[in-house]
Amino acid sequence: MSGAVTRRVKFVALAVAGAALIGCAAPVKPIYHWEGYQRQLYGHLKGEGTNPDEQMRLLQAHAEKARAAGLALPPGFRAHMGLVSLRLGRDAEAKQQLEAEKSVFPESAPYMDFLLKRMSQPKP
């Protein structure tokens, strides 16, 4: 009889411990490939003098790695690349990258259109 109780107790204790452990953690596979990208955003926002050539090289390497691993590029990645292209004076590429952002993430359309419209205006 006491064996049954012990077994039951053990079961309950295990179940409770299990619940406590899985309660929060549950590691989920990320949707997007982030690695290092946020550091680049940080550098850019900080206005640090990382030159656009170097930035573009890093972004391209990031995109290549994501493609090889079959991972998605984060929201804003293509548009950010467009901004760097713009800094490099590669306007046509920048436009393509903004269009790419728009087609992958349709939610970005209003803002991308706003930017594209500005770009097509003659510069003062």
Next chain:
Amino acid sequence: MKVQLEEEPGIGRVEAGVSRLPRLVMLCGVFASALVLGGCATRVPFDYTAFRQSRPASMLVLPPLNDSSDVLATPGVMAQATAPLAEAGYYVLPVTLVAESFKQNGITTSQDAQEVSAQKLREIFGADAAVYLRVKQYGTK
């Protein structure tokens, strides 16, 4: 505890030595459930009703206000803000371009950016929701 014991016929008759166990288990249970609840749960509940009802798909992260002593808190937090929101399923507008757009429109501080009317933000960025952040502490302590 009594109810639990009666559920299973026969268990009610166990000796004193064993009946201590359930008490221990209950203590464990209370402790564990506190752990389960305390682990995830949070501080002050915020009323998200309106937010949920509007079912936003895209978010505009505005330049964070900074109460900390470190001037790098604003770019630091803005650079990190996209990932958790995007991983939660939202589209997050590209923060560098957003910062650029503000600058080009003569809005150079986070304070000014966060004071732009929702209507104007909607007009330019077309996001469903705006994220207003304020950094209270930044860096290691």
